[in-house]
Amino acid sequence: MEKQYETCKNCEENFEEGFEFCPHCGQKAKDELTIGVLFYNTISNYFSFDARFFKSFFPLLFKPGYLASRFIEGKRLLYLHPAQLYLFISVVFFFLLTTTVVRDQVQEIDTALKKTLDKPLVSENLKIKTQQALDSVKLDSILLPLKEEGIVGINEEQVKALDSLIKTNAKNGKNIKPTFDFDTKKVDSLIAINASNEAIFKAMGMNDDAGSIKRKFFEQSLKFYKQRNGGQILQAAYDAIPISLFILLPIFALILKLLFYRRGAYSHHLVFSFYFFSYLFTVFSLILIVNYFWDVPDWIDFLLVVSTYFYLFIAIKRFYKHGWFLSFFKSGLASFVYLIIVIPIAVAIISFVGFLSY
Numbered sequence: 001m002e003k004q005y006e007t008c009k010n011c012e013e014n015f016e017e018g019f020e021f022c023p024h025c026g027q028k029a030k031d032e033l034t035i036g037v038l039f040y041n042t043i044s045n046y047f048s049f050d051a052r053f054f055k056s057f058f059p060l061l062f063k064p065g066y067l068a069s070r071f072i073e074g075k076r077l078l079y080l081h082p083a084q085l086y087l088f089i090s091v092v093f094f095f096l097l098t099t100t101v102v103r104d105q106v107q108e109i110d111t112a113l114k115k116t117l118d119k120p121l122v123s124e125n126l127k128i129k130t131q132q133a134l135d136s137v138k139l140d141s142i143l144l145p146l147k148e149e150g151i152v153g154i155n156e157e158q159v160k161a162l163d164s165l166i167k168t169n170a171k172n173g174k175n176i177k178p179t180f181d182f183d184t185k186k187v188d189s190l191i192a193i194n195a196s197n198e199a200i201f202k203a204m205g206m207n208d209d210a211g212s213i214k215r216k217f218f219e220q221s222l223k224f225y226k227q228r229n230g231g232q233i234l235q236a237a238y239d240a241i242p243i244s245l246f247i248l249l250p251i252f253a254l255i256l257k258l259l260f261y262r263r264g265a266y267s268h269h270l271v272f273s274f275y276f277f278s279y280l281f282t283v284f285s286l287i288l289i290v291n292y293f294w295d296v297p298d299w300i301d302f303l304l305v306v307s308t309y310f311y312l313f314i315a316i317k318r319f320y321k322h323g324w325f326l327s328f329f330k331s332g333l334a335s336f337v338y339l340i341i342v343i344p345i346a347v348a349i350i351s352f353v354g355f356l357s358y
């Protein structure tokens with residue numbers, strides 16, 4: 001009986017009929033493209049969403065340090081790769097964060113900012129009453145008796161000059177700048193006549209020899225002043241967080257390397273960090289999901305966040321095989337350095353980058 005052959009649609013190699021998969025490239029022989037197959041392949045290819053995910057997910061939650069230990073031991077096909085697990089969970093977390101928190105915060109900030117900037121904090125009526133009150137006050141009646149007592153060293157001419165200066169500044173409104181440290185009326189008039197940015201920048205206080213960074217700062221300040229969209233700065237800062245974590249996570253691994261310099265190569269600490277951050281994002285994702293449907297008391301959310309430190313403590317003990325006290329001390333030290341030094345610097349940089357890029 002003559003053998004029947006078929007051609008693989010992927011690699012175009014011939015093979016005998018009866019094979020479920022192509023022996024040359026591994027693609028399924030008769031793989032009809034359905035919606036289910038399409039989405040399964042997409043998720044599987046980009047996130048490895050298969051049985052290994054479920055084998056990894058529950059140990060990640062309930063066995064601190066277990067996955068990192070197994071991966072270092074060589075069990076690298078049974079569980080999801082640490083970088084893949086981190087990527088999948090971080091994408092889910094930032095999607096939830098954007099849809100449940102960031103969007104509302106951006107809208108609230110924009111609305112509040114526009115109300116604040118469009119409505120003067122000091123009304124004209126209040127300015128008039130303040131001026132009348134200042135006119136009724138004679139500084140010489142207050143300061144000259146203090147001079148006679150020797151409390152202040154000021155003569156009568158200086159008192160009159162001071163009185164005139166204060167009241168003149170009050171009339172001109174120079175002391176009423178609740179929001180921006182420049183002459184807003186002048187800037188508004190320049191914007192109204194479509195003046196060049198250079199003229200507006202000078203009115204805002206930019207020097208002629210300003211560098212590129214300072215000039216960019218004035219450009220963003222003018223954009224912010226025109227649009228009143230402070231929420232977009234927050235949005236840009238949130239958008240920069242996922243990218244910054246690719247720097248912050250290796251820094252956390254470096255801290256662990258310094259604390260446990262005899263416990264393996266830097267790559268070992270990086271594996272531990274991938275799994276730990278995956279756990280953090282899982283907990284934060286669960287908090288967002290639960291709070292979206294139910295109004296959970298803040299103290300419960302606080303306890304869940306605090307519990308991540310004890311997870312780190314147990315994970316360090318199991319992974320690095322130290323005693324209880326030493327593990328507690330080093331996990332506390334790593335957390336302190338990361339939260340008190342690294343994170344604040346990162347937040348400042350992210351905020352600055354968010355302002356310059358929004």
